[in-house]
Amino acid sequence: MKQRVLFTASTGSHITNFHRPYLRAFQERGWEVHVACGGTPPPLPEADRVFLLPFEKRMPAPANFRAQGMLRRLMAENGYDLVSTHTSLAAFFTRRAAAGVHPRPPVVNVAHGYLFDSGTPFLKRQVLLAAERLTAPQTDLLLTMNAYDYETARRCRLGRRVEAIPGIGVDxxxxxxxxxxxxxxxxxxxxxxxxxxxxxxxxxxxxxxxxxxxxxxxxxxxxxxxxxxxxxxxxxxxxxxxxxxxxxxxxxxxxxxxxxxxxxxxxxxxxxxxxxxxxxxxxxxxxxxxxxxxxxxxxxxxxxxxxxxxxxxxxxxxxxxxxxxxxxxxxxxxxxxxxxxxxxxxxxSLEQVLPQVMEQYLSLAPRPVLPAEAVH
CATH class of the missing domain: 3.40.50.2000 (Glycogen Phosphorylase B;)
Structure with missing residues (x-):
C-alpha cells in the first residue's frame, strides 16, 4: 500500500506558489499526495486528491472550526503517514485536528514566518505564542526559516523537534x-x-x-x-x-x-x-x-x-x-x-534546498514495510 502525505494551507494559492515541487517529490518517491486548503486552487497534477476547506482569516470564525472537523475526519479515514502544514491559520487548526486522531499521524509544521518578533506588543505576542505552545505537543517536527524564529521555537519548545532550513527554495x-x-x-x-x-x-x-x-x-x-x-x-x-x-x-x-x-x-x-x-x-x-x-x-x-x-x-x-x-x-x-x-x-535555490527539506520530511515518516518484511 502506498504511503500517504497530506499538505494543508489556508489558501490554495500558497500550495501552488510554494509547494508544488515538494508534492512532485513525494509522488516521484511513490507516495499518494493529498492537499487540503482554503479557496479554490488551480489544477494540481502533483496532487492525487484535493480537499477544499472553509478557512476564514479571522481565527475564531466558526468556519475554521468546521475546517478543523473536516481535517480530523480526513486524517482518521485516510491514515496519513505524514502531515505537512503551512500558514499560521491552517497550521493551528491542522494540529488541533490531529490532537483528536488516534493513532495520530506525524505532523510537520513549516513556519514560513511567525507573525511576531521582539518588537510585537506584549499582549499580541503572548497570544500568538500561546497558540503555538498549545499545538506544540502535536508538532513532531518544526521547520523554521530564520534565526529569530529558530531561536524562539527552541527556547519556548514550540515543537518536539526544531530544525532550521534555508527556506523552501526559490526556482x-x-x-x-x-x-x-x-x-x-x-x-x-x-x-x-x-x-x-x-x-x-x-x-x-x-x-x-x-x-x-x-x-x-x-x-x-x-x-x-x-x-x-x-x-x-x-x-x-x-x-x-x-x-x-x-x-x-x-x-x-x-x-x-x-x-x-x-x-x-x-x-x-x-x-x-x-x-x-x-x-x-x-x-x-x-x-x-x-x-x-x-x-x-x-x-x-x-x-x-x-x-x-x-x-x-x-x-x-x-x-x-x-x-x-x-x-x-x-x-x-x-x-x-x-x-x-x-x-x-x-x-x-530550489535545487539546493529541496533535498534538505525532503530529508527532514522523510526523517519523520515511518519506513515502509516491504513485502518480504511483512512475511516475517
Missing part, C-alpha cells in the same frame, strides 16, 4: 532567459528615471504606505512600481494621489511573470514589518538588483548592510529616503551590491 530557473523588459514607456517611465520595485500583497504588514510617503520627498525622477493585489491597494492609490505622487507610482496589479519587472527596475525595496524568508527579496538578489530593506527578521537573514544590500530601521521613513539617495549618488554602489547579492542568494 531561479524561472528568471533565467526570460523575456526582456518591455519599453519603460509601457509604465510611463523615462530612461533617466530611477525605478524602485516592491512586489507584495497590499497589507498593513507589507507597509507600502511608507514607500509612497517617502517618495514625496525624493527627486522627481524616482518612481515606484508596486505590483500586487490586496485589501489596502485602493488605500495606497488614494494616498499616492493625496500626496501628489500619483503620477510617479505605478500599480500594475497581479503580475504572473516578474522577470521583466526585475530587469526594468534599478533597485528593489521592501518596507515589511516581518518576514519568514521572502521570495521577492531573494528573486531581486538573484537578478542582481540592489535591495533596500527594513531591518526585520527574514531580511536580516538574507542581507548584510552595506555588503549585499542596505537596511534601515522598520518604519524609518527618513532612513529609507537616505538609502535611496545614497544609491542615486553612488551608481557604482548599485552594481557592487547587486553582484554581491546574487552570489549570496545562490544557496537558497
Amino acid at each position: 531561479f530557473s524561472r528568471l533565467d532567459g526570460a523575456a526582456p523588459p518591455g519599453p519603460r514607456g509601457t509604465y510611463g517611465f523615462e530612461k533617466t528615471d530611477f525605478v524602485l520595485l516592491y512586489a507584495a500583497e497590499f497589507s498593513q504588514r507589507k507597509n507600502q504606505a511608507l514607500l509612497i510617503r517617502a517618495l514625496a520627498d525624493l527627486p522627481e525622477r524616482v518612481k515606484l512600481l508596486l505590483p500586487g493585489q490586496g485589501a489596502l491597494l485602493e488605500t495606497c492609490r488614494a494616498l499616492a494621489a493625496s500626496l501628489g505622487v500619483g503620477h510617479r507610482v505605478v500599480f500594475p496589479g497581479q503580475v504572473a511573470g516578474m522577470a521583466p519587472l526585475y530587469a526594468l527596475a534599478d533597485a528593489a525595496v521592501t518596507a515589511s514589518r516581518s518576514e519568514g524568508l521572502p521570495f521577492n527579496v531573494m528573486e531581486a538578489m538573484y537578478m542582481g538588483l540592489p535591495v533596500i530593506a527594513s531591518e526585520v527578521k527574514g531580511h536580516t537573514d538574507l542581507l548584510r548592510d552595506g555588503e549585499t544590500g542596505l537596511l534601515y530601521p522598520y518604519g524609518g521613513e527618513a532612513a529609507f529616503r537616505a538609502a535611496v539617495e545614497r544609491l542615486l549618488a553612488e551608481p557604482g554602489l548599485c552594481a557592487a551590491l547587486g553582484a554581491a547579492a546574487r552570489r549570496a542568494v545562490l544557496p537558497f
Whole structure:
C-alpha cells in the first residue's frame, strides 16, 4: 500500500506558489499526495486528491472550526503517514485536528514566518505564542526559516523537534532567459528615471504606505512600481494621489511573470514589518538588483548592510529616503551590491534546498514495510 502525505494551507494559492515541487517529490518517491486548503486552487497534477476547506482569516470564525472537523475526519479515514502544514491559520487548526486522531499521524509544521518578533506588543505576542505552545505537543517536527524564529521555537519548545532550513527554495530557473523588459514607456517611465520595485500583497504588514510617503520627498525622477493585489491597494492609490505622487507610482496589479519587472527596475525595496524568508527579496538578489530593506527578521537573514544590500530601521521613513539617495549618488554602489547579492542568494535555490527539506520530511515518516518484511 502506498504511503500517504497530506499538505494543508489556508489558501490554495500558497500550495501552488510554494509547494508544488515538494508534492512532485513525494509522488516521484511513490507516495499518494493529498492537499487540503482554503479557496479554490488551480489544477494540481502533483496532487492525487484535493480537499477544499472553509478557512476564514479571522481565527475564531466558526468556519475554521468546521475546517478543523473536516481535517480530523480526513486524517482518521485516510491514515496519513505524514502531515505537512503551512500558514499560521491552517497550521493551528491542522494540529488541533490531529490532537483528536488516534493513532495520530506525524505532523510537520513549516513556519514560513511567525507573525511576531521582539518588537510585537506584549499582549499580541503572548497570544500568538500561546497558540503555538498549545499545538506544540502535536508538532513532531518544526521547520523554521530564520534565526529569530529558530531561536524562539527552541527556547519556548514550540515543537518536539526544531530544525532550521534555508527556506523552501526559490526556482531561479524561472528568471533565467526570460523575456526582456518591455519599453519603460509601457509604465510611463523615462530612461533617466530611477525605478524602485516592491512586489507584495497590499497589507498593513507589507507597509507600502511608507514607500509612497517617502517618495514625496525624493527627486522627481524616482518612481515606484508596486505590483500586487490586496485589501489596502485602493488605500495606497488614494494616498499616492493625496500626496501628489500619483503620477510617479505605478500599480500594475497581479503580475504572473516578474522577470521583466526585475530587469526594468534599478533597485528593489521592501518596507515589511516581518518576514519568514521572502521570495521577492531573494528573486531581486538573484537578478542582481540592489535591495533596500527594513531591518526585520527574514531580511536580516538574507542581507548584510552595506555588503549585499542596505537596511534601515522598520518604519524609518527618513532612513529609507537616505538609502535611496545614497544609491542615486553612488551608481557604482548599485552594481557592487547587486553582484554581491546574487552570489549570496545562490544557496537558497530550489535545487539546493529541496533535498534538505525532503530529508527532514522523510526523517519523520515511518519506513515502509516491504513485502518480504511483512512475511516475517
